[in-house]
Amino acid sequence: MLTVDALREYGADVDTGLARCMNNEAFYLRMVEIVIGDDKLGALKEALDARDFKRGFELAHAMKGACGNLSLTPVFRPVCEISDGLRAEKDMDYTALYDEAVTQFEKLKKLAE
Amino acid sequence: MEPIASKVNVNHRRYVLIVDDEEINRQMLGFIVGSEYDVMYAENGRQALEILRANSYRISLVLLDILMPEMDGRELLDILRSDSELHRIPVIVLTAEKDAEIESLRLGAVDFIPKPYDMPDVIMARVRRSIKLAEDNSLLSATEQDSMTGLYNKGFLYVYADMHGRLNPDMDMDAVAIDINRLHIVNDLYGRAYGDQVIRRLAGRIKRYADEHGGYAGRSDGEFYLYIPHTDDCDALLEELGKDLRLNDDDIQITLRMGIYQNADRSTGMEACFDRAENACKTVRNTYASSYSFYDSKMHEKELYDEQLLGEVDTALAEGQFKVYFQPKYNIRGGRPVLSSAEALVRWIHPALGFISPGAFIPLFEKNGLILKLDKYVWKKSAEQMRIWKEKYGVVIPVSVNISRMDIYEPGLEDEIRSIAAAEGIANDAFLLEITESAYTDNSDHIISVVNSLRSSGFRIEMDDFGSGYSSLSMLASLPVDVLKIDMAFVRNITTSEKDYRMIRLMIEVAGFMGMTTVAEGVETKEQLDLLKQAGCDVIQGYYFSKPVPPDEFEQFIEKEMEESKNADS
Incomplete structure (x- = not known):
């Protein structure tokens, strides 16, 4: 079951995230569960493979916003870098960042099991 | 569409659209x-535009x-700024990008x-x-005219009518209130733009009539007003205003209702004259044909009756004409219903007028502030009764009392209730304070701070009539409430409406999640009780168990409960 303590241990900046949810723990956890249920990484991979930077940016940007608001720092960091790179249409290898995002997202998912 | 001035003056909850x-x-x-x-929510600019077009005068802000995707924020901002109707709605831009901040301000975001x-x-x-x-x-730009029709706002209509009266003191004048019947159906069937056109068409006729007869026309809060030299031929007036308001021959008939206060007594003031016309308008029952009604002696009698009641409140309080009745509440979570508390309900038994229905005097008292006195009286009587029962039976029966909207603005509220409880030796948590749901929407910040303070003194708070107002379930999370009282209307329909039953289940579930107890009032049948129990409701109140009864009759419930709990124990 997802708890704030588990999220804290995972590396999320829970206090900041909670403050943004007016310190309502149940609401905060519900939001994190929505993020977990809305896995955009598969679609992001497809966009990156197809070098569809516009679509890739939309997906990374959306994830960045959600993870940023909830202070899910471990996922937010790589996704933010991907989003910034794609926004600037940087033709670079996103594999390492993408893999890191997947690893962190999987860890997050495990917390909710 | 409502005039801007009426939107900004009334104390309604505003809508914010989040895109x-x-x-x-x-x-x-x-x-x-x-x-x-x-x-309200939209996922993209296109969806937002649709919502804005359909609700332009309801939405106060766009985030x-x-x-x-689809239509981005820049494109939507562009459209809004050049739209004659939507440009008045302020937009706040949400952005993580520094560059976008300046750009969005340039595009017209506030x-x-x-x-x-x-x-x-x-x-x-x-x-x-x-x-x-x-x-x-x-508000500044709205000045004296209704923005949609160009007719005077009510306030200005009064000023002009008053002026007319001073210049023509001997002229008999009629105050008329006019409404379009079932306008919402017209809007639903043909769209809001159609309804707006009908409103403008009617406004044009009213204005012409006023101009031709030396009168004044106005519109406020969706209602039309005429102040005209007296006419005996009201049929002709109605015919002239209401003839064929629909835009196409095949559309449904659009009808009017009209309330007329003939030969208006100007000494009472213009506001009272038009209030009387409006009251007459409200009595028109047939909404399928145009018809009218006069302010008459019966209505006048009602006004006098109200005045009489208001004038006698102090005597009634001093002489104990107000009686506090109690209606039992039963906890139904266990195997058998257990008497858990009571609600205090006031009755007025007048020496000459007999039993006066609370519906006749409570709204009246709420209107002019006398409710403060009456509420205090009920709190005192309830505490006194709790003490009597405690002494007689050795048990405390918690009692719910009403806290009116006005009480909440009384600075000494908390001290008052605390000292009443202390004087009778009753613990604060035996007092359940009922605050109606709609009070929460009036001024949430203030009420939340008052309620927090009452709760910290140990009083328990019940939100009354939940579901009757504009609260959303999600709002519950931010409200300090111990008990949620589901509005009777839902209970009434629970056996016939699957939707109402599902709604009740949802309310109970959410309330439970927030740690609140749920009470269903107005329960009259076993079938309703069973469904509520199945839905997880904690407490039941209603005629199924008992109507509100005087304190001595209530004692049979306490005695029965003591007997049953003794049997259950042994």
Whole structure:
């Protein structure tokens, strides 16, 4: 079951995230569960493979916003870098960042099991 | 469409439209803003535009994300700024990009909120300020005319009518209130633009009639007014105004209702004259044909009756004409219903007029402030009764008492109730304070602070009539409430309406999640009770168990409960 303590241990900046949810723990956890249920990484991979930077940016940007608001720092960091790179249409290898995002997202998912 | 001035003056909950493609962002912002405003959501600019066009005069603010699929925030801002109707709605841009802040201000946004949403308080302050600024601007430009029809607003109509009276003191005048019957159906069938055209068509006729007869025409809060030299031929007046208001021959008939206060007595003031016309208008029952009604002696008698009641309150209080009755509440969670508390309900037994229904005097007292005196009286009598029962039976029966909207603004409220409880040796938590749901929507900040303070003194708070007003279930999270009392209307329909039953289940579930107890009132049948029990409701109140009864009759419930609990124990 997802708890704030588990999220804290995972590396999320829970206090900041909670403050943004007016310190309502149940609401905060519900939001994190929505993020977990809305896995955009598969679609992001497809966009990156197809070098569809516009679509890739939309997906990374959306994830960045959600993870940023909830202070899910471990996922937010790589996704933010991907989003910034794609926004600037940087033709670079996103594999390492993408893999890191997947690893962190999987860890997050495990917390909710 | 309503005139701008009426929108800004009335104490209604405002709508904020949140436009963001990311669900988390929408929900988080909605959670913050929802504590004070009603919220609508859109996932992109195109959806937002549709909502705005359909609700242009209901929405007070748009919170707009910039980067979105379909139609992005920039494009929507562009459309809004050049739209004659939508340009008045202020827009705050939501952005994580520094560059977008300046750009969005240039595009016409009034402010921006940086992402992530770090400080909910700051967001609320910006939202409030933007709405206030926009409304102040609208108010300034609204001046004396109804923006949609060009007719005078009510306030200005009074001024002109008054002036007319001073210049023509001997002329008999009629005050007339006019309404379009079932306008909402016309809007639903043919769209709001159609309804607006009908309103303008009627406004044109009313204005022409006023001009031709040396009178004045006005419109406020969706109602039309005429102040005209007296006419005996009201049929002709109705015919002239109401003839064929529909736009096409095949459309449904559009009818009017009209209330007329003939030979208006100007000494009572213009406001009272038009109030009387409006009251007459409200009595018109047939909404399928145009018809009218006069302010008559019966209505006048009602006014006099109200005056009499108001004049006798002090005597009635001093002589104990108000009687506090108690209706039992039963906890149904266990195997058998257990008497858990009671609600105090006031009755007026007048020495000459007999039994006066609370429906006749409570709204009246609420209107002019006398409710404060009456509420205090009921609190005192209830505490006294709790003490009597405690002494007689050794048990405390918690009692719910009403806290009116006005009480909440009384500075000494908490001290007052505390000292009443202390005087009778009753613990604060035996007092359940009922506050109606609609009071919460009036001024949430103030009420929340009052309620918090009462709760910290140990009083328990019941939200009365939940579901009858405009609260959303999500609002419950931010409200300090111990008990949720489900509005009778839902209970009434629970056996026939699957929707109402599902609604009740949902309310109970959410209340449970928030740690609140649920009470269903107005329960009359076993079938209703069984369904409520199945839905997980905690406490039941209603005629199924008993009507409100005087204290001595209530004692049979206490005695029965003591007997049953003894049997259950042994």
